[in-house]
Amino acid sequence: MNNIRLVLGNRNYSSWSLRAWLCLRKCDVEFEEILLPLDTAEFKARINEYSPTGRVPVLWHEDRVVWDSLAICEYANDVFADGRLWPRNTASRALGRCMAAEMHSGFLALRNKMPMNCRANARHVPLDEELKADIDRVCFLWGMARSEHSKKGDWLLGEFSIADAMFAPVVQRFKNYGVKLPELCQQYCEQVHADKDMQAWVSQALLESWIVEADEAGSDQPVA
Ligand SMILES: N[C@@H](CCC(=O)N[C@@H](CS)C(=O)NCC(=O)O)C(=O)O
CATH class of the missing domain: 1.20.1050.10 (Glutathione S-transferase Yfyf (Class Pi); Chain A, domain 2)
Structure with a gap:
């Protein structure tokens, strides 16, 4: 287990989650998904365990927490993709x-x-x-x-x-x-x-x- 967890909203509506999830998928790393359905009592009860902003997506990797979709994409690029999620030029x-x-x-x-x-x-x-x-x-x-x-x-x-x-x-x-x-x-x-x-x-x-x-x-x- 490589200790990567992505906390995301439900797929139908969570556009910010899709962005982070897609970048992680393109890194070819295994990661655990924790899905919190938006606008539910479950989301309200559990989100503060994971997210400093009360929003998804949030990435947990080792002892680091990366909140915000674009920051997660950039982190994935740096740590899991050796920079290939941006062109070299x-x-x-x-x-x-x-x-x-x-x-x-x-x-x-x-x-x-x-x-x-x-x-x-x-x-x-x-x-x-x-x-x-x-x-x-x-x-x-x-x-x-x-x-x-x-x-x-x-x-x-x-x-x-x-x-x-x-x-x-x-x-x-x-x-x-x-x-x-x-x-x-x-x-x-x-x-x-x-x-x-x-x-x-x-x-x-x-x-x-x-x-x-x-x-x-x-x-x-x-x-x-
Ligand atoms: N700027 C943030 C926006 C995150 C965001 O607004 N996420 C929505 C779901 S797509 C959310 O967590 N909504 C729950 C809420 O506001 O209670 C990012 O890029 O990650």
């Missing part, structure tokens, strides 16, 4: 870090109005100006990253990187809310959906039955 790494940081601190309309909900099927939310601006910005960033790295592979920066993990829940949202995308972006989404780890996450999410009302956005009927 300095300019590519800088672009990836800007994208990851922007995702981590921004895109509030996308995060609030289109919560990750892997089980949602053809769910419609009104595409207001703020939401459209976030979607356009995501497409701009993906288009820039892909056009600069297309010869190196099918992920944003060629090989899989932390940038892909940070945007994976956005890819999932675009599917669940039926967002129409430019071809290059749609192709990138298909790359993410075809990933075996992403598929493993989603297939387990589909088996969950916890409901977080606040994250059940939109309706089954198209909206104007």
Whole structure:
């Protein structure tokens, strides 16, 4: 046992958990998962045992605690992946870090109005100006990253990187809310959906039955 434990929320809704989990999976290390279902009495009762912020994800490794999704991705890169979760090229790494940081601190309309909900099927939310601006910005960033790295592979920066993990829940949202995308972006989404780890996450999410009302956005009927 290598003493790595990831405390995460339920897969259907916990977008921050997905980011950290995906990076750990790409490190090919075994880790224990402790799943605390969001918005439940169990979460409230147990979260303080594990998390200094009361939030997930949290990584425990040996005597270290690493809270916050992006910090976990970076820790995984340093400790378990020998740096390969970022490209070697300095300019590519800088672009990836800007994208990851922007995702981590921004895109509030996308995060609030289109919560990750892997089980949602053809769910419609009104595409207001703020939401459209976030979607356009995501497409701009993906288009820039892909056009600069297309010869190196099918992920944003060629090989899989932390940038892909940070945007994976956005890819999932675009599917669940039926967002129409430019071809290059749609192709990138298909790359993410075809990933075996992403598929493993989603297939387990589909088996969950916890409901977080606040994250059940939109309706089954198209909206104007
Ligand atoms: N900035 C944090 C955000 C973590 C976060 O908001 N996690 C949510 C679940 S996805 C959470 O723990 N919510 C529970 C709560 O706030 O009670 C990160 O990147 O890890």
